[in-house]
Amino acid sequence: MVKSFSNVFSNINVNLHLQNSHFISIFVIILFLAEKLMLSQLPINLEKVPEEDKDEEILRAGIIAELDAINFYEQMAGYTKDEGIKKILLDIAREEKTHVGEFQALLLKKDKEQVKELEKGAKEVEEELKD
Ligand SMILES: [Fe+2]
Numbered sequence: 001m002v003k004s005f006s007n008v009f010s011n012i013n014v015n016l017h018l019q020n021s022h023f024i025s026i027f028v029i030i031l032f033l034a035e036k037l038m039l040s041q042l043p044i045n046l047e048k049v050p051e052e053d054k055d056e057e058i059l060r061a062g063i064i065a066e067l068d069a070i071n072f073y074e075q076m077a078g079y080t081k082d083e084g085i086k087k088i089l090l091d092i093a094r095e096e097k098t099h100v101g102e103f104q105a106l107l108l109k110k111d112k113e114q115v116k117e118l119e120k121g122a123k124e125v126e127e128e129l130k131d
Contacts, residue, residue, distance in 0.1 A: 023080065030076070056111050062103040069096040 049057050073093035077086045108115050 059103050059107040063100055066096050066099040
């Protein structure tokens with residue numbers, strides 16, 4: 001009786017272990033596919049971009065990749081039932097928001113039109129939300 005109880009317990013442990021490793025395998029596959037499919041791959045052919053625009057395009061591609069990463073990690077956090085994994089995924093998602101800020105700060109130093117348009121966009125939203 002004790003032995004069979006122990007076997008059941010051990011089977012539960014194996015099952016939990018397999019479920020966890022199954023999740024990790026799926027996670028690794030998704031990471032691999034995401035790397036192949038995400039917008040964070042350079043979406044532009046830099047050979048065709050005028051030299052003076054290259055840095056701005058690189059910074060925009062960086063912002064796209066970081067925004068993609070935020071959504072990706074938040075979605076993965078939504079899939080897992082493991083509170084530890086969820087916590088780390090959400091922490092990484094938060095760090096990606098910092099990276100967005102870093103790329104944006106660099107971009108706004110180079111693209112003054114973007115600075116004006118960001119301000120214009122914010123004002124338009126404030127105006128539209130007044131009503
Ligand atoms: Fe990042």
